[in-house]
Amino acid sequence: MDVILYSATGSNSSERVEWVLNYKAVPYKRIEVAPEGLKTSYLQINPFGYVPCLAVDGHLIQESMAIIECLEELFPPSGSQFISSQFKASQHSLIGDSVFSRAAVRAVCEYVNASIHSPQNRTVLKAFRPELSEPSKRELRGQWITTCLETLMKQLCQTSSFAIGEQFTIADIFVASIYKKALQHGAVASPFYDQHLDWLRQDEQIAAAEPFAPACVAFTNQAANSRSAPR
Numbered sequence: 001m002d003v004i005l006y007s008a009t010g011s012n013s014s015e016r017v018e019w020v021l022n023y024k025a026v027p028y029k030r031i032e033v034a035p036e037g038l039k040t041s042y043l044q045i046n047p048f049g050y051v052p053c054l055a056v057d058g059h060l061i062q063e064s065m066a067i068i069e070c071l072e073e074l075f076p077p078s079g080s081q082f083i084s085s086q087f088k089a090s091q092h093s094l095i096g097d098s099v100f101s102r103a104a105v106r107a108v109c110e111y112v113n114a115s116i117h118s119p120q121n122r123t124v125l126k127a128f129r130p131e132l133s134e135p136s137k138r139e140l141r142g143q144w145i146t147t148c149l150e151t152l153m154k155q156l157c158q159t160s161s162f163a164i165g166e167q168f169t170i171a172d173i174f175v176a177s178i179y180k181k182a183l184q185h186g187a188v189a190s191p192f193y194d195q196h197l198d199w200l201r202q203d204e205q206i207a208a209a210e211p212f213a214p215a216c217v218a219f220t221n222q223a224a225n226s227r228s229a230p231r
Ligand SMILES: N[C@@H](CCC(=O)N[C@@H](CS)C(=O)NCC(=O)O)C(=O)O
Pocket: 010, 011, 012, 013, 014, 038, 049, 050, 051, 052, 062, 063, 064, 065, 113, 121, 122, 123, 124
């Protein structure tokens, strides 16, 4: 299968997809889309003008959630034909193993994607707050994500240190990625979300699959010796 990911360094939505591809050990080619490309030639790939976009044997798929759902179908748990030497393919669904766990995972992802990420998107801020300077936009983005993550916290890590349920899912990926974005915008670190991130990084396979390695992240190591759920 020929898999191409159109991505951009620092793109939060692309990071989600890259994390899934890496975790599932799917071989893929990554194409970096330059900012000017988003408004020009790349529109033929993704008419929405956003990264990510995934091409699978010539089929173009837009929107990170749709891409991830498609990857879950194309490369289901233990899809051994795609195992590379670096990673083991996942043994469980990254979306959840029951109707209700899948609904809970999707609810978190939808909240992150639609309610947290979209309003602070560069294009949206440019349209609604054109008067703001770049530093002010960054500050606003950090504040917005932080406020929403406070709300989201109540839904997370209720039965384990994973965001939803007892296993690693895309809810962990969406949450950890948007938290890192808040830190990049200068938001104050959160003990809860630091602990969640630390927890994920204690798992070799999850940590090895994480894209854009963690230079920008305030890594507290608070949870390094404890595997209790962040609450
Ligand atoms: N809902 C979309 C969001 C995609 C998105 O906002 N991508 C950002 C990067 S994270 C982008 O391409 N921004 C370019 C712009 O706003 O001009 C998805 O999940 O794929």
